[in-house]
Every structure is written in C-alpha cells, then in structure tokens.
Amino acid sequence: MISYPPSRVEDSRVFNMNNVSKIAFQSALVMLISASATAATVFSLSCPSAMALEEVEDASPNFTGVADYYADYFHGKRTASGQLHDKKKLTAAHRTLPFGTKVKLVNRRNKKSCIVVINDRGPFTKNKVIDVSQEAARKLGLFSGTRMVDCYIMETP
Numbered sequence: 001m002i003s004y005p006p007s008r009v010e011d012s013r014v015f016n017m018n019n020v021s022k023i024a025f026q027s028a029l030v031m032l033i034s035a036s037a038t039a040a041t042v043f044s045l046s047c048p049s050a051m052a053l054e055e056v057e058d059a060s061p062n063f064t065g066v067a068d069y070y071a072d073y074f075h076g077k078r079t080a081s082g083q084l085h086d087k088k089k090l091t092a093a094h095r096t097l098p099f100g101t102k103v104k105l106v107n108r109r110n111k112k113s114c115i116v117v118i119n120d121r122g123p124f125t126k127n128k129v130i131d132v133s134q135e136a137a138r139k140l141g142l143f144s145g146t147r148m149v150d151c152y153i154m155e156t157p
Helices: 008-046 053-058 134-140
Strands: 063-069 091-093 102-107 113-120 128-132 147-155
Touching (some): 102 134
Antiparallel strands (some): 091 128, 102 147
C-alpha cells in the first residue's frame, strides 16, 4: 500500500476545526458575559437601588439566612471577582448578587451589624446564604459558629 503525504485539503480542514472550536468558545464566553450583565440589570431593576442607613432599621430584610465565615486557607487567594481575599477586609461571597454590591448584615442573636462588599461567589452549601470574611465575622460575633443574619442590600454597582 502506498502512503501519500497529507493533502492541503486535509491540513486546512484540521485548521478550520481549530477555528470552529475557538469561535464556539468565544461565542459561549460572550453569551455568558451577556447573561451576567442581563442578570445584573434585572436584579438592579427588581431591588431598591440604595437604602439610607436610617431606612434599614424600619425596612424588612431583602433576604435572611445562615451566615458563615471563610477559613484562613482562603486568605490571599483570588476570589471570583479577581480580587485577592483579605481576611481583614469587610467582604463576602454570595451566589447571585453582583460584585461590588454593599450589603448590611445584622446578626439576629446579638443585633451586631456591619456592611460588606460582595466580591466572591458562594457559599456552596445549600443551608447558607452568605460567607463573610473573618473581620466581618468578628464584627458580627460569628466566631462561635454559624448564625442567622438579616441582609439588607444597601447599594448595587
């Protein structure tokens, strides 16, 4: 049997398949970015834009649930927003809130509160609504375990 070198048609077909996969990847990336921008727009339309601090005391929370705090392991690691996690800053992770959203958290047990900025995604356990940095946990009094918190959206980006 005689073996022939690959023809130019076969070479261009392989090259075109690589281009197709690149284009598919780029299209998927554009759709993902568009979907997140649309979700952020829908979210900002459905939530009050900004609450004054005095309004928070009278308003009902936007959401309520169990809060937990990041382990030391994550200090210095990159978050989903691209920032480095700093356990000494007032930051938090939420599944759907846009990055940069400011949320006031109030510990239901001791009424301590703080304002955090969303810069990561999580928590990844179903029974928790928000993960906070160690500084936020200290201000809220969460070091003795997870606690129920009321969450008020103060400002969206």
